[in-house]
Amino acid sequence: MTTADLLGKLEQVVIALAAFAAVIGLLLFIIDRAPKKRKDFFQLIGFVTPAFLLLIIGLVYPAIRTAIQSLYDAKGNFIGLDNFVWAFTQPDSLVSLRNTVIWVILTPIASTAIGLAYAVFIDKSRGEKYFKALVFMPMAISFVGASIIWKFVYEYRPTSANQIGILNQLVVWLGGEPVQWLQSVPANTVFLVIVMVWIQTGFAMVVLSAAIKGVPTEIVEAAQLDGTNAFQRFLHVTLPGIQGSLVVVVTTISIATLKVFDIVRTMTAGNFDTSVLANEMYTQAFRAGEPGRGSALALILFVLVLPIVIYNVRVLRKQREIR
Amino acid sequence: MSSVAPVELPIPGGVAGRAPSLEEEYTEATTKVGRVKRNLTSKWATVAALLIALLWTIPTFGLFLSSFRPAVLIKTTGWWTIFSNPGLTLDNYRDVLFSSSVTAPQLGQYFVNSVAISIPATIFPLVLASMAAYAFAWMNWKGRDVVFVLVFALQIVPLQMALIPLLSFFSRGITIGNALIIPPTPSGTYAQLWFAHTAFALPLAIFLLYNFISQVPGEVIEAARVDGASHGQIFLRIIIPLAMPALASFAIFQFLWVWNDLLVALVFSGGSPDVAPLTQRLAELTGSRGQDWQRLTAAAFVSIIVPLIVFFSLQRYFVRGLLAGSTKG
Numbered sequence: 001m002t003t004a005d006l007l008g009k010l011e012q013v014v015i016a017l018a019a020f021a022a023v024i025g026l027l028l029f030i031i032d033r034a035p036k037k038r039k040d041f042f043q044l045i046g047f048v049t050p051a052f053l054l055l056i057i058g059l060v061y062p063a064i065r066t067a068i069q070s071l072y073d074a075k076g077n078f079i080g081l082d083n084f085v086w087a088f089t090q091p092d093s094l095v096s097l098r099n100t101v102i103w104v105i106l107t108p109i110a111s112t113a114i115g116l117a118y119a120v121f122i123d124k125s126r127g128e129k130y131f132k133a134l135v136f137m138p139m140a141i142s143f144v145g146a147s148i149i150w151k152f153v154y155e156y157r158p159t160s161a162n163q164i165g166i167l168n169q170l171v172v173w174l175g176g177e178p179v180q181w182l183q184s185v186p187a188n189t190v191f192l193v194i195v196m197v198w199i200q201t202g203f204a205m206v207v208l209s210a211a212i213k214g215v216p217t218e219i220v221e222a223a224q225l226d227g228t229n230a231f232q233r234f235l236h237v238t239l240p241g242i243q244g245s246l247v248v249v250v251t252t253i254s255i256a257t258l259k260v261f262d263i264v265r266t267m268t269a270g271n272f273d274t275s276v277l278a279n280e281m282y283t284q285a286f287r288a289g290e291p292g293r294g295s296a297l298a299l300i301l302f303v304l305v306l307p308i309v310i311y312n313v314r315v316l317r318k319q320r321e322i323r
Numbered sequence: 324m325s326s327v328a329p330v331e332l333p334i335p336g337g338v339a340g341r342a343p344s345l346e347e348e349y350t351e352a353t354t355k356v357g358r359v360k361r362n363l364t365s366k367w368a369t370v371a372a373l374l375i376a377l378l379w380t381i382p383t384f385g386l387f388l389s390s391f392r393p394a395v396l397i398k399t400t401g402w403w404t405i406f407s408n409p410g411l412t413l414d415n416y417r418d419v420l421f422s423s424s425v426t427a428p429q430l431g432q433y434f435v436n437s438v439a440i441s442i443p444a445t446i447f448p449l450v451l452a453s454m455a456a457y458a459f460a461w462m463n464w465k466g467r468d469v470v471f472v473l474v475f476a477l478q479i480v481p482l483q484m485a486l487i488p489l490l491s492f493f494s495r496g497i498t499i500g501n502a503l504i505i506p507p508t509p510s511g512t513y514a515q516l517w518f519a520h521t522a523f524a525l526p527l528a529i530f531l532l533y534n535f536i537s538q539v540p541g542e543v544i545e546a547a548r549v550d551g552a553s554h555g556q557i558f559l560r561i562i563i564p565l566a567m568p569a570l571a572s573f574a575i576f577q578f579l580w581v582w583n584d585l586l587v588a589l590v591f592s593g594g595s596p597d598v599a600p601l602t603q604r605l606a607e608l609t610g611s612r613g614q615d616w617q618r619l620t621a622a623a624f625v626s627i628i629v630p631l632i633v634f635f636s637l638q639r640y641f642v643r644g645l646l647a648g649s650t651k652g
Contacts, residue, residue, distance in 0.1 A: 005432065005597075006432075006435060009435055009436070009439050009597075010439075012439065012512060013439045013442065013443060013513070016443050016513070016514075016517065017442075017443055020443070020446070020450070024450060024454075028555040028558075029555075031553075031554075031555060032553045032555045032556070040462070040463075043462070043553065043555070044458055044462050044464050046555075047454045047455065047457060047458040047462065047554065047558075048454070048455050050451050050454065050455075051451040051452060051455035051525055051529065052455070054451065054518075054521060054522045054525060055474065055477065055522060055525050055526070057492070057497070058485065058489060058518060058519065058521070058522020058523065058525075059477055059480060059485050059522050059523065059525075059526070061488070062484065062485035062486075062487075062488035062489045063480050063484040063485055065487075065488035066484045066485065066487055066488055067484075069488070114375065117371065117375075118372060118375050118376075120368070121368040121369070121371055121372035121375075122372050125369075125372075131372065131376055133635070133638070134376045134379055134380050135375065135376060137379075137380075137383070137631070137634065138383070139634075140579060140630040140631055140633070140634035140641075141383075141583070141627050141631070142582070142584075142585070142602050142626060142627070142630065143583065143585065144583075144585050144602045144606050144609075144626070145583075145602075145605070145626050145627045147609070148386070148605065148609060148619055148620075148623040149382045149383055149385075149386045149623065150382060151609065151619075152382070152385060152386050152389065152620065153385065155616075161399070162399055162400050162401060162404075163401055164397065164398065164399070164400065164401050164402075164616070165401075166381065166382075166401065166402075166403065169401050169403070198379065198382070201379070202379075206642055230365070258481075259481050259483070261585070261586050262585040262586065262602075262606075265606060266585075266605075266606050266609050266610075267609075278483060278586075281483050282483075282586065282589070285486065285487050286486075286490075286589070286590060291487050294487055295487060297483075298481065298483040298484045299484070301481050301483055301484075302479075302480065302483075302484055305479060305481055306479060309478075309479040
């Protein structure tokens with residue numbers, strides 16, 4: 001990179017920010033001086049138009065286009081539901097569908113369970129803040145970065161050489177043979193899921209920890225006076241108290257998991273039977289030149305996400321009403 | 324897709340959009356310690372907690388340590404043998420950041436790209452969303468509630484649904500009939516990425532900021548209206564300063580989201596080193612040079628360091644935002 005390049009990039013950013021500030025500033029200035037008669041109307045238009053325009057051009061219209069495009073082939077011929085038939089019959093896409101199901105079952109359960117256990121274990125302990133930060137840290141790291149971290153953990157060297165991946169070293173220490181974790185079908189999908197669990201556990205932990213602290217102390221004390229042991233209290237007091245948060249955590253992680261793309265792309269590129277829906281969608285649409293198939297897969301993704309979100313919103317609403 | 328997913332949460336006793344931060348929780352916890360005996364945290368629980376903490380830290384630590392080891396040592400010995408195979412160096416970082424050799428990762432320019440993409444892609448949605456949120460909260464207009472629900476509902480559209488048509492907009496422009504309404508976006512610039520990130524961020528941003536902005540006491544706004552202030556003045560002088568904590572929370576999220584994103588980058592950067600961010604370069608490196616661990620480890624850390632700094636210095640806002648949001652993506 002030359003200095004000229006750097007200056008060029010800097011210039012782009014500065015011009016964009018200045019132009020944006022100028023447009024918004026001008027907009028606010030103009031609506032402030034709108035004719036008295038319809039001032040409220042002009043002010044409203046000024047406030048909402050930029051966001052709405054972007055939403056329509058960038059999200060609403062493209063989503064509708066995608067839905068339509070899923071009915072067409074690569075050459076633009078109308079083919080009805082053939083792309084969906086393809087998605088549910090071709091071995092490649094069936095594998096990615098199967099894997100998506102495995103992901104969406106394992107990830108939320110594992111991260112929520114570990115996150116909850118950890119939150120309970122460290123609750124009110126000394127150094128809780130630091131314990132939290134350790135497990136929470138992966139949340140800040142990109143999926144790509146996390147993938148490299150774990151690729152290094154799974155790294156394989158033949159038996160004759162020194163291991164450099166910690167997992168295989170553990171296996172060797174325990175007297176086993178090193179394994180090519182990411183290439184051993186079908187377990188490799190689980191090894192990818194572990195990366196996602198590693199990332200999402202922190203999220204579950206922080207949310208559930210806050211919920212646990214929201215359970216009224218009086219009830220916990222009352223249960224204690226009744227002679228319950230810690231596990232009983234957890235089962236009958238804490239757990240019902242954090243039910244709403246549990247649902248939200250599970251559904252949120254499920255949604256994130258359904259759309260997982262970066263981990264698979266970075267660690268195996270979808271090889272060795274590890275592809276998932278979002279990865280297959282990207283491959284079909286942007287690598288294989290099959291936008292119709294890609295659109296169909298995107299639509300399937302949308303349909304899978306939909307019930308989870310609706311359930312999530314309903315639970316939240318109920319919680320609100322109770323309060 | 325980012326690792327970050329803000330969530331709307333029913334926390335008993337917590338005001339919406341204002342969940343306790345880590346520090347507040349912490350002080351709250353310490354004051355309660357005296358009252359509630361902590362039987363649950365038995366010896367075994369402590370052991371289990373330590374084990375989880377260790378499991379969660381070791382992978383990152385191993386990579387971090389390895390990034391300072393000479394290439395020969397990384398490839399032949401495990402990082403846990405550092406004491407029997409000593410040797411630390413900064414060569415890996417020098418190589419990935421500054422080496423101009425054709426095969427080197429040349430991360431310098433990608434780092435600049437990541438910064439250049441993330442900052443405007445954080446500011447744009449922040450400003451536009453707070454304006455829209457203000458209109459939803461403090462302007463009376465017909466159909467307001469219906470439109471708000473529609474914007475809220477947009478959060479469930481996975482961004483995969485928008486990628487293909489959006490890419491063709493950018494390359495062909497938008498035409499109605501034969502008239503070109505918006506010309507094609509020049510490739511080799513950040514414009515496409517800024518636009519895509521801004522549009523994708525808006526539904527969540529509007530919703531989050533609405534939750535906060537609508538909580539501002541109505542009397543304050545009324546008083547300003549009586550004094551003859553316009554909406555523009557109220558927005559700039561009253562709402563923005565009051566909403567600063569919420570704005571900060573969202574800004575951190577959006578920044579991390581954009582910085583960590585791979586999918587949007589892959590689709591809209593065209594893979595050009597003029598535009599592509601760090602994540603994209605890293606993904607390339609793992610594909611083409613998957614065995615160059617001296618480079619991969621250092622490169623991974625170059626990309627991780629900014630989110631980590633943001634995370635550790637602004638953890639309070641981060642957690643608060645996390646507990647107050649809703650799903651994104």
